[in-house]
Amino acid sequence: MNQLIKHIKTLCCACILLIASQAQAQYKVQGTVYDSSRSFPMISVSVMSTSGNGTVTDANGHYSISVGEKDSIWFSYLGKPTIKFPVLKIADVTQFDISLQVAITVLKEVKVQPRNYKQDSIQNRLDYAKVFDYRRPNLENMTSIGQTGAGINLDEVIRSFQFRKNKSMLRFQERLLQQEQDKSIDHRFNKALVRRLTNLADEELDRFMALYRPTYEFTLYSNDYDFQLYIKESYKMFMKQKATAQH
Incomplete structure (x- = not known):
C-alpha cells in the first residue's frame, strides 16, 4: 500500500508539471447569431465550448463565452448543432458572427407556438448533457484494483488538477439546475391557477405569488x-395579514 501511495504522489507531481506546461491562454469569443438571411438575430441559441463552458444568446442574438486557445466552439438551435469552430482559426474573436440555416418562417412559428415545459426541459438536458452529467473528480475514480493489481486513471488524475475548469463546470451545472427548478415551479404555480383559486389580480396577485x-x-x-389546498390556505393567511395591516 505504501508503494501505491508513493506511486500516486509521483504521478500527481508529474501531472502538476504537465498541466503547468500546457497552460492555455484564455480568450473571450463574442459575436451575434443570425438566421440564414442574416437579417434577424436569434434568441436562446446554445453556445458551447469543448472545455465545458456554455452560454445562450440574448434578446439581441449576442453571446460571449470564455475559452482556451485549444478549445473549439459550436452552436445549437432546436437540437441541431453546427460544426465545431477551433478558436485559433477564428480571425476575430471579438466579433465572430454566424448565421444558422433557419428560415424566417421557422422563427415566426417558434414565437407563436405555446411553450411546452416538458419538451423544453428535455431539450435543455440534451443541449447541456455534458454539463448535467459532470461529476467532481475523486480518488475513487483515479484508482482501481483488479485481477492484475492496482491501476491509475491518468486522465482522471489530470482532471483533478484542472481547478478553474472544474469550478466553472460546477457553477454552470448549479445554474442550470436552479433554472430547471425555477421553471418547474413556474409551470405549476402559474398565474392562471392562482387567479382561479383566489380571484386575486394585478399587483395583489404578484405580491401573493412572491410571498x-x-x-x-x-x-x-x-x-x-394538496397543491391547490396549499394555495387556498396561503390565500387565507394573505387576506388575514391584509386585514390586520388595514386596522
Missing part, C-alpha cells in the same frame, strides 16, 4: 389536491 411561492420539493412531489 407564497412553494419550494421545488413540494411542487415536485405534491398531488393536485
Whole structure:
C-alpha cells in the first residue's frame, strides 16, 4: 500500500508539471447569431465550448463565452448543432458572427407556438448533457484494483488538477439546475391557477405569488389536491395579514 501511495504522489507531481506546461491562454469569443438571411438575430441559441463552458444568446442574438486557445466552439438551435469552430482559426474573436440555416418562417412559428415545459426541459438536458452529467473528480475514480493489481486513471488524475475548469463546470451545472427548478415551479404555480383559486389580480396577485411561492420539493412531489389546498390556505393567511395591516 505504501508503494501505491508513493506511486500516486509521483504521478500527481508529474501531472502538476504537465498541466503547468500546457497552460492555455484564455480568450473571450463574442459575436451575434443570425438566421440564414442574416437579417434577424436569434434568441436562446446554445453556445458551447469543448472545455465545458456554455452560454445562450440574448434578446439581441449576442453571446460571449470564455475559452482556451485549444478549445473549439459550436452552436445549437432546436437540437441541431453546427460544426465545431477551433478558436485559433477564428480571425476575430471579438466579433465572430454566424448565421444558422433557419428560415424566417421557422422563427415566426417558434414565437407563436405555446411553450411546452416538458419538451423544453428535455431539450435543455440534451443541449447541456455534458454539463448535467459532470461529476467532481475523486480518488475513487483515479484508482482501481483488479485481477492484475492496482491501476491509475491518468486522465482522471489530470482532471483533478484542472481547478478553474472544474469550478466553472460546477457553477454552470448549479445554474442550470436552479433554472430547471425555477421553471418547474413556474409551470405549476402559474398565474392562471392562482387567479382561479383566489380571484386575486394585478399587483395583489404578484405580491401573493412572491410571498407564497412553494419550494421545488413540494411542487415536485405534491398531488393536485394538496397543491391547490396549499394555495387556498396561503390565500387565507394573505387576506388575514391584509386585514390586520388595514386596522
